[in-house]
Amino acid sequence: MNGEFFFPIQLSILVACMAAAVSLILSVLAAYRTVMTDGRGSSILETVYLLPLVLPPSVLGFLLLFIFGMNSPVGRTVELLFGQTILFSKSAAVIAAVIVAFPLMYQSVKTGFAEVNGDIVGASKVDGASNWKAFYHVVLPLAKKSIVMGVILGFTRALGEFGATLMFAGNIPGKTQTISTAIYVALESGESHLAWKYAGVSISLSFLLLFLMKGLDGRRD
Amino acid sequence: MRKRIWQFLFLIILFAGAAGCQSGEKEETVITIGAAASLKSSLLELQQQFEREHEDVKLSFHLGSTGAIRKQVEQGAPIDVFLAASKDDYDSLYRDGLVEKGDRLVGNRVVAVTNKPEGIQSLKDVWKTDEKVVIGNPASVPVGRYAKELLEQSGQWEEAESRLIYGKDAKHVIILMDQGAATVGLVYNSDVESEHNLRIIDFFEEYSQEDTGYYGARVKRSKHQKGPNEFLDFLKSKEAKEIFKKEGFINIGE
Numbered sequence: 001m002n003g004e005f006f007f008p009i010q011l012s013i014l015v016a017c018m019a020a021a022v023s024l025i026l027s028v029l030a031a032y033r034t035v036m037t038d039g040r041g042s043s044i045l046e047t048v049y050l051l052p053l054v055l056p057p058s059v060l061g062f063l064l065l066f067i068f069g070m071n072s073p074v075g076r077t078v079e080l081l082f083g084q085t086i087l088f089s090k091s092a093a094v095i096a097a098v099i100v101a102f103p104l105m106y107q108s109v110k111t112g113f114a115e116v117n118g119d120i121v122g123a124s125k126v127d128g129a130s131n132w133k134a135f136y137h138v139v140l141p142l143a144k145k146s147i148v149m150g151v152i153l154g155f156t157r158a159l160g161e162f163g164a165t166l167m168f169a170g171n172i173p174g175k176t177q178t179i180s181t182a183i184y185v186a187l188e189s190g191e192s193h194l195a196w197k198y199a200g201v202s203i204s205l206s207f208l209l210l211f212l213m214k215g216l217d218g219r220r221d
Numbered sequence: 222m223r224k225r226i227w228q229f230l231f232l233i234i235l236f237a238g239a240a241g242c243q244s245g246e247k248e249e250t251v252i253t254i255g256a257a258a259s260l261k262s263s264l265l266e267l268q269q270q271f272e273r274e275h276e277d278v279k280l281s282f283h284l285g286s287t288g289a290i291r292k293q294v295e296q297g298a299p300i301d302v303f304l305a306a307s308k309d310d311y312d313s314l315y316r317d318g319l320v321e322k323g324d325r326l327v328g329n330r331v332v333a334v335t336n337k338p339e340g341i342q343s344l345k346d347v348w349k350t351d352e353k354v355v356i357g358n359p360a361s362v363p364v365g366r367y368a369k370e371l372l373e374q375s376g377q378w379e380e381a382e383s384r385l386i387y388g389k390d391a392k393h394v395i396i397l398m399d400q401g402a403a404t405v406g407l408v409y410n411s412d413v414e415s416e417h418n419l420r421i422i423d424f425f426e427e428y429s430q431e432d433t434g435y436y437g438a439r440v441k442r443s444k445h446q447k448g449p450n451e452f453l454d455f456l457k458s459k460e461a462k463e464i465f466k467k468e469g470f471i472n473i474g475e
Contacts, residue, residue, distance in 0.1 A: 062292070070297025070442070087298040088253070088283065170283045170298065172253065185284050188392050189261035190415055 007174055008182040009201055015090065015178065016158040019097030023105045023154050026098070028147070031110040032135065053103040060099060061167025068092070068168070088170035093178065096164040101154035108153060112146025113139060145216065152213045156206050251279045252448040253299060255290040257306035259391055259412070260435065263468045264304075270464070271455050278448040286390060288361060294319055294440055301443040302452060304435055307363030311436035323438025326456045328471040330410040330430055331367045333423035337404045344405075344423045348380040353403035355394050358387040364394070367433050368407035371425050395419070409433070414469035434470070 030049060034042050052060060068075045068086050079085050086092050116139050124134045140147075162180035171181040179202050186195035256264060261284055268280045283290070287306040294300055294314055303320055305311040314320045335341050340350075347354065356372075357365025365387065372378040386403050388394035391412055398406045398419070405422075413419050437456055439449040455461055462472045 065293060065296045065298070069295075071295075075297065085297060085299055087293070087296065088300075166285060167289060167293070170293070171285055172281050172283045175281065185258055185261060188258035188284070188390070190392070 004173070005197075008177045008179050008198065011090070011093070011176070012159055012178040012180070013205075015093045015097050016101075016155050018094045019101050019158040020105075020151050020155040022094070022098045023101040023158075024147070024151055027102055027106040027109045027150065027154075028140075030106055031113050034110055035113040049106050050103045052099045057100065057161065057163025057165075058167060061096065061164035064092070064096060064099075064164060064168040087168065088172065088176060090169070090176060093165050093169035093176055096168050097158035097161050100161050100164065101158040104157055105150040105154035108146050108150030109143065112143030112150070115146070116142045149213050149216060152209050152216075156209045159205060159209075160202065249277055249279055250445055250448045251281055252301040252443075252445050252452065253281050253283055254302045254304060254452070255283045255285070255294065255298070255300035255440075256304035257287045257290075257435065258284040259306060259409075260284075260304060263464055263470070266464045266468075267456070267461055270460055271452060274455070275448075275451055278451060280452065287363060297442060300440050301445055301449045302437060303440055304437045306435055307366070308432040308436060309363070309366075311438060315438065318441065320438040320440050323436055323453070324457065325432075325473060326435050326437045326453075327462075327465045328430070328434040328473055330471060331364060331371055331407055331425060331433060332410050332413065332421045333405060333407050333425070334398075334413055334416075334419040334421050335405045336398050336418050336420070341405065341422060344375075344377060346422075347405050348377070351384070352405055353384050353386055354381055355386040355388055355397045355403035355406045357391060357394055357407075358389060362388070362390050363433075364391045364407070364409055367430070371407070371428060371430075374428055375425065409469075410471065411469035434473075 030045075034046060065087065066072060068078065070076060070079070070085065075085060075087075086095075120142070121134050121138055124138045125131075129137065160180060161178075162184065165176075165178060166181050166184065169176045171177050171185065173182075177185075179198050183195050183198045183202070186192070186198065254264070261282075264282055268282075272279060283293075283300060285293075287310045290300070290303065291305070291310040291314060294303055295317070303311070303314065303323075304326075308325070311320070311323060315322065333344050335347075337352075341347055341352070356368040357363070359365040359369040369378070372381050386397060388397050388406075391409055394406045394408050395412060395416060397403055408419075410421075413421060437453050439446075439453060443449055466472060
């Protein structure tokens with residue numbers, strides 16, 4: 001019983017960790033590109049980045065199901081390569097979580113990059129730093145706080161992801177059932193005490209993370 | 222350098238192959254049942270019984286709304302057996318050639334219930350008051366569609382329409398009543414079983430309700446043949462019928 005109870009919690013945390021890692025790389029790259037190009041020609045791209053923030057998760061789930069489904073070339077290619085479909089797998093849960101975590105992380109990282117004083121970057125280049133070196137040794141460290149906040153925000157969002165996950169990764173206990181989908185089933189089948197327990201875990205985890213972020217935000221450096 | 226990469230790739234393929242063989246040697250097959258979430262408690266009981274009798278087959282459940290599971294089967298999600306809470310969803314998949322011929326496994330009845338201790342004895346009484354009535358949304362929820370049909374067939378739709386509230390699924394209908402948004406609701410008989418504060422005021426006895434219930438079929442794309450068929454046969458067995466009956470479902474032919 002205990003293993004059964006804790007599985008969705010472990011899986012949610014695992015999925016959120018992986019999703020946060022992937023989104024971090026993507027959002028640093030995307031934010032770097034946006035800041036470097038001064039926003040020229042990137043307004044459409046930026047809109048696309050932010051779309052998952054406002055789309056209903058069930059729509060995202062439906063799109064993912066369609067893109068990776070057996071009727072699409074993408075879905076068939078994946079099956080050919082790996083011998084099984086990505087639907088109803090842990091990878092599907094991670095993909096869904098990345099998509100919802102990304103916009104939040106991107107926003108935060110972009111703000112961080114934009115706040116870095118251009119003169120400092122310029123000075124490092126005068127001293128002979130390449131674009132990459134200036135970015136790695138100057139911009140990244142100066143934007144650290146925003147990046148960390150973005151990671152926490154994205155992680156917390158990934159932790160609570162429900163709609164897209166249910167549609168795309170399924171809801172199989174011991175395989176793809178996360179805290180959110182476990183709550184859904186518990187409510188549907190009238191086990192409100194179980195739903196409350198999971199809700200408690202979910203609220204505590206999210207509270208803790210957001211509290212951590214608030215603390216970080218208030219710190220002057 | 223390039224040689225290294227090839228060696229590395231080769232090793233990965235080797236490991237993947239070995240892992241594949243290992244899982245192939247396992248004698249246990251795991252089959253995934255995509256089922257309406259309202260079946261959960263029955264399914265857990267059925268699973269115990271079934272796995273005791275079939276040691277080589279393990280069941281895993283994917284629970285959701287029937288409409289969503291239908292979409293997932295359409296897109297080739299790895300589901301072996303589809304257990305639908307509505308005839309339409311099963312029919313549609315069968316028509317598209319995505320599931321094999323299945324059966325109506327167990328019946329159910331839509332009944333009218335109230336949580337008001339006195340005053341309302343039948344649906345007719347409701348129309349004399351200004352009480353709200355909650356049903357599932359007929360556009361998306363099977364129990365709502367059946368409820369609408371029953372109200373139409375019994376000539377009460379006109380009176381009902383102005384006081385209707387729509388719930389997003391069968392459970393939500395009951396939650397709305399618990400929260401006091403309505404005092405009368407149309408729900409499945411099987412949902413009333415565990416709700417002690419609800420009193421049935423109308424069984425709609427004069428209507429046969431031939432479509433309500435659960436439909437089961439093997440998904441054609443499934444890689445397993447034996448497991449799904451054994452499970453579907455089991456659902457029609459005497460033991461399964463007893464479990465269904467206990468949960469408030471109505472067995473076919475009773």
